[in-house]
Amino acid sequence: MRNYILVVTLFISSITIAQDAKEVIRRCNKNLLQIKDYYCKAHIDFDIPGLNIEKIDGTIYYKRPNKFRIKSNGIIFMPKQNPNQILNIMADTNAFMPVFIAKETVNGLVCDIIQMVPLKENDIAAAKIYIDAKGYIQKAEITSKENGTAMVNNKFDATSKYGMPCQTLITFDIKKFKVPKMVSVELNAKTTAKPTTTSTKTTGSIKITYTSYLFNTKFSDTVFTDK
Amino acid sequence: MLKLIGVELYKIYTKPRSYLGLLAITIIVCLIHIAMYSGGQEYLDFIFATFKDSFDVSGKILTGNLIAFIILQMLVVQMPLLVAFVTGDIISGEASGGTLRILAGKPYSRSHIFFSKFIACAIYTFVLVVWLGILAVVLGHLLFGSGDMMVLKTEGLVVLRDGDILWRYGYAFIIAFFILLLIASLAFCISSFAENSITPIVITMGLIIISTVIGTLEVPLFEYIKPILFTTHMIIWRNMFDKPVPWNDILLSMSIVFSYTCLFTGIAWFHFTRKDILT
Numbered sequence: 326m327r328n329y330i331l332v333v334t335l336f337i338s339s340i341t342i343a344q345d346a347k348e349v350i351r352r353c354n355k356n357l358l359q360i361k362d363y364y365c366k367a368h369i370d371f372d373i374p375g376l377n378i379e380k381i382d383g384t385i386y387y388k389r390p391n392k393f394r395i396k397s398n399g400i401i402f403m404p405k406q407n408p409n410q411i412l413n414i415m416a417d418t419n420a421f422m423p424v425f426i427a428k429e430t431v432n433g434l435v436c437d438i439i440q441m442v443p444l445k446e447n448d449i450a451a452a453k454i455y456i457d458a459k460g461y462i463q464k465a466e467i468t469s470k471e472n473g474t475a476m477v478n479n480k481f482d483a484t485s486k487y488g489m490p491c492q493t494l495i496t497f498d499i500k501k502f503k504v505p506k507m508v509s510v511e512l513n514a515k516t517t518a519k520p521t522t523t524s525t526k527t528t529g530s531i532k533i534t535y536t537s538y539l540f541n542t543k544f545s546d547t548v549f550t551d552k
Numbered sequence: 553m554l555k556l557i558g559v560e561l562y563k564i565y566t567k568p569r570s571y572l573g574l575l576a577i578t579i580i581v582c583l584i585h586i587a588m589y590s591g592g593q594e595y596l597d598f599i600f601a602t603f604k605d606s607f608d609v610s611g612k613i614l615t616g617n618l619i620a621f622i623i624l625q626m627l628v629v630q631m632p633l634l635v636a637f638v639t640g641d642i643i644s645g646e647a648s649g650g651t652l653r654i655l656a657g658k659p660y661s662r663s664h665i666f667f668s669k670f671i672a673c674a675i676y677t678f679v680l681v682v683w684l685g686i687l688a689v690v691l692g693h694l695l696f697g698s699g700d701m702m703v704l705k706t707e708g709l710v711v712l713r714d715g716d717i718l719w720r721y722g723y724a725f726i727i728a729f730f731i732l733l734l735i736a737s738l739a740f741c742i743s744s745f746a747e748n749s750i751t752p753i754v755i756t757m758g759l760i761i762i763s764t765v766i767g768t769l770e771v772p773l774f775e776y777i778k779p780i781l782f783t784t785h786m787i788i789w790r791n792m793f794d795k796p797v798p799w800n801d802i803l804l805s806m807s808i809v810f811s812y813t814c815l816f817t818g819i820a821w822f823h824f825t826r827k828d829i830l831t
Contacts, residue, residue, distance in 0.1 A: 375708030376603070377795050379716075399700040400611035400711050407608065472606065499606050 346423035349437045350415065352460040356488030357415055362388040363489065364548075365538040367395060373499065373529035376402060385535070386548045390416060394549050403531065404497040406467050406475035414452050414467075420445050421452070431455050431463040432480065461488045473498030489538060496530045553664055560672035564638060573634035573680050580630065581687040584623050585695055588614065592696075600702065603709060615699030616692035617717045621793065623688040624724070628787060631728075632735040632760050633753075634680060639673040640739035640752030643824065648748045662825040666744075670817060673736045681729045689721055703793045710795050720792045727789040727802070730809055734782060735760070737813045741820035744827075782812050 364387070370380045383397030393409035395401055414421055421441040429438055436455040443449055448469050455464035465477040475497040479490035564570045588595070592614045603609065646652040655665060701717055703710040712720070735756065742752035763783035766774050778784050785805035791798050 376711070377708065378711035379713055379795075381713070395610060397611060399713055400609065400613065400702065402603070402607040402609055402711075405606070405608060500602075 345437075346425040346439050349425065349439055349456050349460075350418070350423045353454075353456045353462060353488065354415055354418075354460075356460050357412060359540075360387075360389070360412075360487050360489070361541045362386075362544060363487075363538055363540045364542070364544060365489075366536045368534040368536075369395075369401060370532040370534075371402065371529075373402065373531070374527070375499070375501065376529070378402060385533075386544070387412070388544075388546065388549070392546070392549050396548065404475055404495060404499075404529070405472040406469060406477075406495070406497060410449070410467060411452075411454070411462060411465050411477060414441055414449065415454070415462075420447060426453070429455065431457070432478075434458070434463060436463050459488075461485070461490075486538065487540060489535070491535055493533045493535070494530060495533070496528055499527060499529045501527060553668060556660060556664055556668035557671050557675075560642070560668050561675060564642075564672055564676050567638075567641075569641065570638050570676065572637055574683055576630065576634055577627070577680065577684050578687060580627065581623055581684070581691070584626065585619065585691060588619050588622070589695060592619070599704060600709075612697070612699040613702060614696055615701060615714075616689065616694070616696040617699065617701040617712075617714070617721075619692040619696050620688040620721065621701060621703065623692070624684075624728070624789070627684065629760075629764075631680070631684070631732060632786075633757055635677050635732050635735050636739040636753045636756040638676055639736040640743050640756055641749035642669050642673055642740065643743040643820075644746040644752055645743075645749040647746070663821065666821050666824045670737070670740060670820075673740055674733055677732045677736050678729055681725055681732060684728075685721070685725050689718075701793070705794075710793065712793060712795065720797075724789040724792040727792065727806065730806065730813070731786050731789065734786075734809050734813045734816070737816040737820070738782075741816040744820040744824045780808075782809065785809050 363385075365385050367383050367385045368380065369383065371378045378400070381397050381399050381401060383395050383401065386392070386394045386396065387409060391409070391413050393407065395403065420443060422444055424440040424442055426438040426440050429436055434457040436457045439454045439456060441449075441452040441454060443451070448471055450468045450470050451466075452468070453466040454462055457463050461479070461481055462477075463479055463481075465479075466474060467477070468474045475495055478494040478496075480492040480494075482491045485491055596613055596618075597604065600609070600613070643652065646655065656662065658665075698714050700714050701712045703712065738759065739752050739756040742755050743749075746752050760783060763781045767778055767781050767784050785808050788802055788805035788809075791802050791805075
């Protein structure tokens with residue numbers, strides 16, 4: 326009888342937790358689902374070991390469900406886990422089951438931590454989303470099978486609309502680069518006293534600062550394909 | 553002196569072998585341009601595969617800047633040979649042809665004759681470097697356009713922004729000129745001892761190959777020799793594409809290059825001004 330009560334209690338509480346998680350996701354999607362497309366200016370700073378690259382300005386284009394592009398006049402390196410991935414995870418409610426884990430304070434705000442468990446075969450093994458009372462994603466941890474874990478930290482300001490951040494810091498795992506001398510053609514290169522790119526770090530980070538968001542302007546799809 | 557330099561330049565101008573270098577550069581560079589134009593993206597995908605595994609890389613990669621860099625890297629071995637073809641012949645060629653004795657009989661000092669030949673060699677080397685620059689950078693930009701440049705290094709990758717590249721090429725070509733002048737002075741030095749034109753060319757290339765092999769082998773014994781090998785400093789132009797530019801390393805290498813140039817030229821001058829010219 327005691328065991329029966331325990332099982333029933335656990336079952337009911339799991340349903341309640343699932344409902345709580347879905348409620349948090351609904352709160353978040355209430356903002357995000359209003360976005361059909363957006364574009365904005367982006368300023369990108371790189372801190373990637375083994376990669377010596379300067380900051381760059383560009384324009385980010387997004388269109389539902391999963392069209393995303395950063396357009397600029399120069400070369401950009403983005404981790405495979407780009408910020409667009411969170412929008413996809415949140416939007417696809419059939420592919421992920423939300424599970425409420427706990428509450429935690431992030432950026433001075435109390436957030437619900439929701440674990441998104443993939444229901445189908447997916448490159449994303451798990452995603453932990455930290456959502457505040459407004460439904461804004463303050464933080465996310467995305468673990469993919471191929472590319473390790475990426476941490477996304479968002480910042481919002483008074484002008485933030487539809488849950489889109491004004492700044493995102495993506496921290497991600499990277500493999501240590503080692504290019505053979507034959508490929509780099511540094512056959513008898515003199516080793517410099519201070520190598521410009523060597524580091525023992527195995528995590529890199531990219532900071533994107535967004536400005537001048539424009540939502541739902543129905544821009545042409547050609548921005549995703551043109552050169 | 554100017555008249556002598558003019559005469560020496562005219563001799564270079566009239567010799568068919570002087571055009572071999574220009575022709576070889578033109579053919580090699582044009583072949584690389586054609587190859588890159590047709591299948592450059594596949595080549596770059598292979599080269600940058602390590603990075604594309606971890607990142608989504610967006611932006612134009614196949615640019616005139618990158619192609620020019622690849623060309624310069626590929627010509628590291630060939631350019632000294634092309635320089636040695638002419639500079640190795642400039643004294644010994646005349647010795648074997650019997651015109652050196654006639655020249656020495658003119659009312660000019662041996663030093664004047666020597667330095668007019670050396671300056672003519674330097675001008676020829678300069679023309680080669682400028683021609684390489686025009687074909688690699690200017691033609692590269694016309695064919696592939698401008699854009700950022702990815703420089704692959706053993707420790708990683710350096711990405712240079714478009715507006716931050718051309719001045720680096722300027723310095724790289726100046727450095728390349730002085731490095732080739734070192735090769736010219738070596739060939740010139742051997743030429744002053746030789747009685748035929750093949751020997752200086754063969755010895756110069758032999759020395760370059762031996763030094764390069766020693767420099768490539770990562771054996772502890774050679775680690776002590778490497779810093780004094782002139783071939784170690786021959787690719788210092790590459791450092792112009794580092795960020796930040798390691799100016800101290802470049803200055804050190806250039807001072808070694810200058811020292812070798814002065815040493816080879818000094819030996820050649822010492823021998824030339826004292827030798828018995830019998831042919």
